[in-house]
Amino acid sequence: MNIVELGLRALGVTDADVQNGFKDAEVQLQDGSKRTVRLSAVAPSLREPLLRRYATTGDTRTVVRPMLSGEFTTDDFLDSLAPWSLAQLSTAAVGLCFGVEQLRSLVNHGARMFLEETAQSERRACANQLQMLDQATQQWAFEKGKRASDAPTMLDLAEFLFGGIPHCPSGGSYSLSRVDGHPHCSVHTESQTGN
Numbered sequence: 001m002n003i004v005e006l007g008l009r010a011l012g013v014t015d016a017d018v019q020n021g022f023k024d025a026e027v028q029l030q031d032g033s034k035r036t037v038r039l040s041a042v043a044p045s046l047r048e049p050l051l052r053r054y055a056t057t058g059d060t061r062t063v064v065r066p067m068l069s070g071e072f073t074t075d076d077f078l079d080s081l082a083p084w085s086l087a088q089l090s091t092a093a094v095g096l097c098f099g100v101e102q103l104r105s106l107v108n109h110g111a112r113m114f115l116e117e118t119a120q121s122e123r124r125a126c127a128n129q130l131q132m133l134d135q136a137t138q139q140w141a142f143e144k145g146k147r148a149s150d151a152p153t154m155l156d157l158a159e160f161l162f163g164g165i166p167h168c169p170s171g172g173s174y175s176l177s178r179v180d181g182h183p184h185c186s187v188h189t190e191s192q193t194g195n
Ligand SMILES: [Zn+2]
Pocket: 126, 168, 169, 170, 172, 185, 186, 187, 188
């Protein structure tokens, strides 16, 4: 899985979204709850400067803010978003702004900083969640008196996961392991060994 594939997958913007001129995207807040927000395409004149600024500064808010519908544009709301949700929103915003095909060709021509940023932040978020699953597995084993060879189900771990059952931001699926092993993500296979 390369960065471009990962980025386009995370993007989740279809040609139909571009034609509609908006996309309803689900985002996760820092407290684990979810909201649906609407991203609207902005005037064509905004496109070029927006992308350039995003590509050079990585400022996701600069891209997202003008495209979010009213109640979601406040700093409070943007602060309340999980970092990978904000990164995902901004990639979706760029996708809406440019269209899927143009984005693909931009990527092919090397303007891929925004996708790398998204992929990196998703990888980090996923690694954190794998660590949480690992810790929850240890806690489950300790409190339920399990052995090294026992393996929990997600349902078993639910009571030890305070933010709810985590999902890989890139759409990977998690497989839990025995108490003496480590959980895995089907997408982020390279991050199993830490970081
Ligand atoms: Zn993952």
